[in-house]
Amino acid sequence: MSESPDMPIGTPEEPQTHGDAAPTSGPAADIPAANPAEDQPMQETGPSETGVEEVLAESSGEDAAPEVVMDPPSGLVAAEGEDDLFSEPFATIAGIYRYPVKGLSPERLDAVELEAGAYVPGDRLFAIENGPSGFDPAAPVFQPKIKFLMLMRNERLAALQTRYEAETGILVIRHEGEEGVRADLRTPEGRLEVEEFFQRFMRYQLRGAPHLLESPSPDFRFVDTPRGFVSLVNLASCRALGEEIGMPVDPLRFRANLYLQGLEPWEEFDLIGHTISVGNGVKLRVTERIDRCAATNVDPSTGRRDMDIPGTLMRTFGNVDCGVFAEVVSGGVISERDPVRFAG
Numbered sequence: 001m002s003e004s005p006d007m008p009i010g011t012p013e014e015p016q017t018h019g020d021a022a023p024t025s026g027p028a029a030d031i032p033a034a035n036p037a038e039d040q041p042m043q044e045t046g047p048s049e050t051g052v053e054e055v056l057a058e059s060s061g062e063d064a065a066p067e068v069v070m071d072p073p074s075g076l077v078a079a080e081g082e083d084d085l086f087s088e089p090f091a092t093i094a095g096i097y098r099y100p101v102k103g104l105s106p107e108r109l110d111a112v113e114l115e116a117g118a119y120v121p122g123d124r125l126f127a128i129e130n131g132p133s134g135f136d137p138a139a140p141v142f143q144p145k146i147k148f149l150m151l152m153r154n155e156r157l158a159a160l161q162t163r164y165e166a167e168t169g170i171l172v173i174r175h176e177g178e179e180g181v182r183a184d185l186r187t188p189e190g191r192l193e194v195e196e197f198f199q200r201f202m203r204y205q206l207r208g209a210p211h212l213l214e215s216p217s218p219d220f221r222f223v224d225t226p227r228g229f230v231s232l233v234n235l236a237s238c239r240a241l242g243e244e245i246g247m248p249v250d251p252l253r254f255r256a257n258l259y260l261q262g263l264e265p266w267e268e269f270d271l272i273g274h275t276i277s278v279g280n281g282v283k284l285r286v287t288e289r290i291d292r293c294a295a296t297n298v299d300p301s302t303g304r305r306d307m308d309i310p311g312t313l314m315r316t317f318g319n320v321d322c323g324v325f326a327e328v329v330s331g332g333v334i335s336e337r338d339p340v341r342f343a344g
Contacts, residue, residue, distance in 0.1 A: 089339030091262035100164035102127040102222040103150045103157050111335035114328045119221045120257045127222035131208025137216040142226040151295035154205050158303035231256045233323040240265035244316050253296045268324050279338035284326035291320045
């Protein structure tokens with residue numbers, strides 16, 4: 001299950017440095033980058049300094065994951081002393097991302113600590129309500145994404161570069177290289193600043209006053225499905241889709257948490273029903289496919305609606321699926337370059 005190491009995702013043109021600047025966009029080797037930060041990502045375990053293309057290049061060398069038979073996984077043999085862990089990796093983690101505010105720009109992580117039964121830390125913590133949605137923080141339940149500002153209908157959001165610092169509660173929003181707002185989301189004044197920014201920036205697409213919502217519980221996130229916890233996308237599938245369209249597809253169109261390198265195109269669907277182990281024993285149970293909407297038609301670095309991803313998927317493959325959901329079974333720290341194996 002080899003994959004050529006030519007699909008960088010979200011790779012900055014220059015090394016990241018500390019500072020107040022927000023992400024800027026720029027081309028990667030084959031795939032457009034998705035607004036990489038000039039400053040270091042604010043994250044749980046430290047910023048990324050290694051470009052994804054470096055990870056992929058290294059994975060194609062002597063340490064590349066050996067080809068193994070994926071179906072059935074029982075055909076693999078566990079190494080001695082690893083009763084619950086198959087010895088041969090079939091993929092590696094090429095990128096880890098979170099999206100603190102629903103519909104806004106991603107933040108790339110070097111590593112993240114996952115907990116059993118939980119979401120990716122810092123992922124989809126906030127959403128911008130587009131007029132009254134009926135969301136009750138005292139009794140949070142899943143809400144359809146059409147109740148919030150979102151890329152499917154509000155592609156203008158992709159023109160914004162955002163950065164959220166969990167430790168301080170500061171959200172910075174930049175547009176066309178200029179800082180539009182810097183606000184402390186822990187305070188009413190800071191939340192109002194953000195709401196006033198979107199009142200101006202999205203004034204022609206609002207159904208009512210925008211309102212910043214925050215997840216009231218670790219068990220709730222503003223995700224597109226009540227069943228999805230961690231999302232995974234196969235880089236080879238992105239490349240195969242690009243071949244059908246006739247131009248490269250930026251994997252960040254799919255807004256996944258984990259990007260996998262080393263599978264054949266669409267082989268991620270064979271993982272459904274199985275448990276995989278990432279790095280030193282973090283276990284994920286792969287549960288279902290992810291069906292895709294018109295949000296994937298929007299270029300994440302330009303904000304232009306320039307592709308028909310769901311239509312191409314349906315015409316070519318008979319479905320609109322790309323990527324899979326997984327639940328965290330056993331927690332721990334995962335990092336870029338971590339090997340991925342079958343665990344049962």
